[in-house]
Amino acid sequence: MWVLLGLYLAGLLLDSDGFSPLVNVWIGVPAAWAPAAVAWLAAYRARDHWALALVAMALSAFAAGSTYYVAALAGASSLPFPSPADTGYLLFYPLALGGLFVYLLPVRQRLARSVLLDAVVGSLGAASVLVVLLSPLLSAAGGFSSLATAVAVAYPLLDLIVLAVTAGMAAVPGLATARTGPTLMLGLTVFAAADVVYASMLATDAYVLGTPLDAGWTAGLCLIATWADGFARQEEKAQGTSEGSWTPAVPMVATAAGLGVLIVGTGIPVPELAVGLAAATLVSAGIRTQLAFRQLVTLAEVRRQSRTDELTALPNRRALYTDAPAVLEARQGAPCAFLLLDADRFKEINDSLGHDVGDRLLIQVSERLRRCLGPDDLIARLGGDEFAILLLDAGEHEALQLADRLRAALSEPLTLRGIALQVGVSVGIALFPEQGEDLKTLLRKADTAMYRAKASRSGRHVYASEDHSPGEERLRMLQELRAALIEDQLVLHYQPKVDALTGEAKGVEALVRWNHPRHGLLAPASFLLLAEEGGLMNALNDRVLTLALDQAAVWHSQGRPMTVAANLSASSLIDAELPDRIAAMIKERGLAESALMVEITEDFMMPDRVRARDILSGLQSRGIRVAIDDFGTGYSSLAYLRDLPINELKLDRSFVVSMTQDPRAAALVASTINLAHSLGLTVVAEGVEDGGALEQLGSYGCDQAQGFHILRPVPAAELDDWFTVSAL
Incomplete structure (x- = not known):
């Protein structure tokens, strides 16, 4: 196709004396049909793509008109106007515009209103300028009084439409910046420009057949066919998403052009159509500006929201x-x-x-x-x-x-x-x-x-x-702890609480351990904080209570009714259903309420003492006893003894360990025991490490004791052996 165009143009340049059968017929006609052939091949590859088929029809119609025109001139000096050739020429416009409409239809559906307005502004602005430029041709052609004048007027009007559509396409991102989009617009522009130059020369009787102008139409058709070929090869998809650097300039230039037409119209006569198009351009540009301002406000708000936390209104x-x-x-x-x-x-x-x-x-x-x-x-x-x-x-x-x-x-x-x-x-x-x-x-x-x-x-x-x-290891341990709660990796060890004078077992404290698959048996200090941070404390509490009550049921069936004490975390404070849930767990196993004692630390009361009192009262009303663990390590212990419904007080081991060597510690232990007894509370001393401490506690009137001197925390089976030996 391009070779034929080159030969045609070279022939016109070398032989510009007028009509030449070699150049105008034997080279010019194949050069006109070559773009149509390329477009038809492209439409065939695209199968069902009607846009390319319509473009191919348009190129074929123009080539047919050119063929008739040069063939008729070969045997005559002139042709009547209009002639059958004009039928082919005029059919080019509606077929080409129809193909463009089908091509742009899916693109339009993906475009924002602002882009569509840009295209409208570009089309109207270009049309207003073109009406001014083409007004001599329109005036020379006259009105629509006859078929000849109607055809003469149709050419510049159709060229006006083609150029206006091309200007609108230039404002659409993805068309103006695609690989072959500019080729299509350039082809339409070259074709329409050749038409306008031809009409201007014809109006002054300056046109002569066989000049390089004759290759102008063919060059435009070749560019259009090149676009069709590239489109069929899927070299562009016209997504309408990329923003070319020159695309925003189109509506700006069009607006300036429309304003220029109105300004010029104040000094010299300008066709009313041009004035109307220029006014429409400015109105469209005003709407586009308002829309752009609203978009900027929206974007600013979206940006603010994207940087702001929705809940707290703080930066995110x-x-x-x-x-x-x-x-x-x-x-x-x-x-x-x-x-x-x-x-x-x-x-x-x-x-x-x-x-x-x-x-x-x-x-x-x-x-x-x-x-x-x-x-x-x-x-x-x-x-x-x-x-x-x-x-x-x-x-x-x-x-x-x-x-x-x-x-x-x-x-x-x-x-x-x-x-x-x-x-x-x-x-x-x-x-x-x-x-x-x-x-x-x-x-x-x-x-x-x-x-x-x-x-x-x-x-x-x-x-x-x-x-x-600790990030990676902490996350791994947290995930493993979740699995441990499901896979029964948590176990309980039990430490007996004995009468400080007789050594008789009065109950046991259940202490949780994690039988970790990688690290072995882990003490609570290794995972309790992790459970709190990971939101697993409630599940851990329930698991400990389940295991403790199951073991209490076993001992009960063996004829050894045993009170099992289990620790509750401070997070249990907010669980208003805790008393009912624990009572239900005890009832399910057929146990007496005295089978369970819950131990709490002062952390339990710190967040909300009123709610803590309500929960503890709910436990006591259901027959479940309550003990304060690690007593003496906080700052409000006496207030707790006065305000809270508790049954047992457990002296922290820090006092008991130093009691035998420190008279002040011994005095504190003795006075605390007396204070608790005066309030009707049972006293348990933790951390008893030797017989001297146990004997001294007995002399102070301490009710119960627990510690390594008596027995370290052991599994239930070992505790059973200890019970057997102790009974002998």
Whole structure:
């Protein structure tokens, strides 16, 4: 096709004396039919693609008109106007425009309104200018008084439509910037330009057959056929997603052109059609501008929402990752502190009281955190119950002070659904720039420090070089603990509580162990904190109670009614159904309520003493006894003895171990025993390591004792052997 075009153009340049059978017939006609052949082959490869078929018909119609035209001229000096050749020429326009419509239809369905408006503005602006440029041709052609004048007017009008559509296509992303899209638009432009030049020359009787202008139409057809070939080969898909650098200029240029037409019309006569098109261009451009402004406002709001946590209205993780690096870079080495905060036991609150309560809790937490910060400090919610703070102009001392203020602010009770809750928080601190010069490093080290604060129960910790990240191992252990609860890897060991004077067994305490497949038998200290952080404490409590009551039922069937004491975590406080659930578990096994005693620590009462009293009262009303474990290690023990419904007090081992060597410790033990007895409580001394301590406790009137001197915690089978030996 391109070779024929080259030969045709060369022949016209070498032989420009007018009609030449060699050039115009033997080369020109095949050159006109070659684009049609290429388009038909493309339509055949595309099978059902009607767009290419219509374009191929358009090229064929034009080639047929050209064939008739040159064949008729070979035997005559002129042709009547209009002639059958004009039928082929005029058919090109509706067929080509129909093919473009079918081609653009699926693209239009994927385009935004703004892009469609850009195309409309481009088309109207181009049309207004073209009407001005083509007005001499339209005037020369006259009106529609005869068939000849109608045909004469049709050519410039159809060229006007083709160029306007081409300008609209140039404003569509994905068409203007695709691999072959510009080829189609260039082909239409070249074809219409050749038509306009021909009409202008014809109006002044300057046109002569056999000049290079005759190759203009063929060149445009070749470009259109090239586009059809590329489209059939799927070299472009016209996705309408890429934004070319020159595409936004199309509506801008079109708007300027429409405005220019109106300005010119104030000085010289301009066709009314051009004025109307120019006015429509400006109206469309105004609508497009308003739409663009609304889009900008929407985008700004979307951007704000994408950077804001929906629940707390704090900046989110994306905002932190965007803003913090810029702030750190601007500090130029000035000291800053990065704090990572994680609420303690939040998952238990969320699971037990519902996500709506958990959400309201996070809202109140975020408000208290924000009040503790300066206007320039950055705070963000990273997700869940985790918050990050970038404290400016602060070193280790200021960071620790802020951590203490934050913890104090959150320690004040939060009332949600009639429940007063205290939220503990663990704070990890990393210092800039000595411990990290980028956000990623600071976040990692603060995370390590935060878990160190949780493990040590100190509440806050500054990252140190000897700290190590427990992340991967912690996640693995947490997953293994979930599996352990399902696969019965948790076991109970039992330690007897004996009468301090006679040595007779009065009950046992159940102590949980994890029979870990990799690490062997693990003590509670190795996994209880992990269970709290992972939200598994309620499941762990239920598992311990199940195992303890099952064993109590076994002993009961053996004629050894035994009270089994089981520890409850502080997270049990928020479980209002706990008393009913425990009572049901006891009833299912046919046991007396006295078969179970629950042991709690002072942590149980710290979040909400009123709710703790309600739960403990519910347990006692169902005949389940309650003991306070590790008594003497907190700050409000006497208030608990006064306010809470308890039956047993367990002296912490720290007093018992030092009792035989320290008179002050002995005095505290003796006075505590007397105080408890005056309140009607049973006293159990923990940590009895030798016979002297046991004898001394008996002399003080202590009711029961437990410790390694009596028996270490052992499986139920070993405890049975101990019972047998003790009975002899």
